[in-house]
Amino acid sequence: MFILTKIADLVQIAPEDFGKQSHVAIEDNLNAKYANKVVQKIGLFVCLWDILWTSEGLIGQGDGFANVNVECRMVVFRPFKGEVVVARIASQTREGISLATDFFHDIFVPWSELPEGSEFETREGLWVWREDDQEMFYDNNEMVRFQVLSEEWHDQAPSGPLDLADQPASELLPPYKITGSMKAPGLGCAIWWEE
Amino acid sequence: MKILESQNGLLSNYEVYQHIVETQKRNKSYKRRVPGNLATLMTEVLTYLREKPGPLEKQEETGAYSPAAISNLLENIQQESFQSELAKGEFLSILNLRPDSTAILSVIVEDMEERFTEDEQNRLVQIIGDTLGRNEPSADAGTDQKTIQSVENGI
Numbered sequence: 001m002f003i004l005t006k007i008a009d010l011v012q013i014a015p016e017d018f019g020k021q022s023h024v025a026i027e028d029n030l031n032a033k034y035a036n037k038v039v040q041k042i043g044l045f046v047c048l049w050d051i052l053w054t055s056e057g058l059i060g061q062g063d064g065f066a067n068v069n070v071e072c073r074m075v076v077f078r079p080f081k082g083e084v085v086v087a088r089i090a091s092q093t094r095e096g097i098s099l100a101t102d103f104f105h106d107i108f109v110p111w112s113e114l115p116e117g118s119e120f121e122t123r124e125g126l127w128v129w130r131e132d133d134q135e136m137f138y139d140n141n142e143m144v145r146f147q148v149l150s151e152e153w154h155d156q157a158p159s160g161p162l163d164l165a166d167q168p169a170s171e172l173l174p175p176y177k178i179t180g181s182m183k184a185p186g187l188g189c190a191i192w193w194e195e
Numbered sequence: 196m197k198i199l200e201s202q203n204g205l206l207s208n209y210e211v212y213q214h215i216v217e218t219q220k221r222n223k224s225y226k227r228r229v230p231g232n233l234a235t236l237m238t239e240v241l242t243y244l245r246e247k248p249g250p251l252e253k254q255e256e257t258g259a260y261s262p263a264a265i266s267n268l269l270e271n272i273q274q275e276s277f278q279s280e281l282a283k284g285e286f287l288s289i290l291n292l293r294p295d296s297t298a299i300l301s302v303i304v305e306d307m308e309e310r311f312t313e314d315e316q317n318r319l320v321q322i323i324g325d326t327l328g329r330n331e332p333s334a335d336a337g338t339d340q341k342t343i344q345s346v347e348n349g350i
Contacts (some may be wrong), residue, residue, distance in 0.1 A: 002206040004203040005201075005202065007196055007198055028230060028315070036233070037232075049214065080284060082305075084288055084302050102263070147302060185301065185303070
């Protein structure tokens with residue numbers, strides 16, 4: 001579910017942070033820049049894992065920032081294809097079920113990836129799995145296991161004013177979206193499978 | 196920023212958990228304030244990892260996961276000399292999910308039915324339970340028992 005990604009970056013330490021120890025200042029700087037951010041085709045950055053190498057701090061012309069080149073490793077959330085992950089049911093529609101973990105919210109299981117015999121109960125607004133005369137509801141906030149099928153990336157770099165007019169801000173696609181499956185036995189609500 | 200290596204290594208949930216807990220402890224002892232986005236995310240990831248049915252729910256009390264326990268698990272599985280070996284990703288998923296039934300194991304291990312005999316599957320679940328601990332069943336689990344049986348047989 002989590003991977004390590006090795007990056008190189010230029011860290012600029014502001015004069016007010018000179019009171020901190022260098023490694024602390026670098027750590028804060030990298031975390032402030034990357035924690036909780038999606039980097040395209042890499043994943044959701046969680047936090048700094050370790051610092052591998054740093055250069056001397058150089059002060060350039062015009063400001064008092066100390067410029068340090070850093071090589072480090074970051075913890076990144078990026079489940080691999082086929083991995084089974086636990087998440088919570090966030091909301092449901094006729095199209096399928098939206099899942100979320102506490103820190104990542106763009107997971108979707110389309111109706112075609114629910115087990116056979118699943119139906120959408122319009123009155124309740126919930127999906128239900130009918131198997132051998134038993135009804136099992138996908139209740140909201142229930143913990144489920146799902147398998148990662150595919151991922152989608154949408155670069156959210158700002159577009160020009162002309163493009164922006166065509167596409168209202170509310171329709172921005174999520175930067176990183178996971179499509180999952182709950183078809184196979186063992187997937188779906190966790191309490192169904194307790195021994 | 197330059198990406199030097201997009202995947203330098205895989206981390207298990209336990210390692211991430213340990214890293215965050217230690218970072219928080221260290222910051223607390225130095226009375227350090229971390230950037231807001233990091234503080235939020237660290238709390239959220241910890242909450243997620245401590246949630247049922249995650250195996251780290253009671254890690255603080257039981258200490259079931261440790262570097263020794265993980266190498267024990269690997270050794271115990273190797274000692275059994277099953278007819279097929281587990282892939283790296285499969286072993287990682289076992290660590291992250293701690294499957295307590297063959298049904299859950301079957302989604303983690305690809306083509307499990309062909310690679311392992313039924314006895315081996317049960318043995319594997321048992322080894323996992325013995326080395327990493329087991330989940331306590333929740334109060335309302337009993338009602339679903341029959342369904343699980345019927346679905347398992349239909350695999």
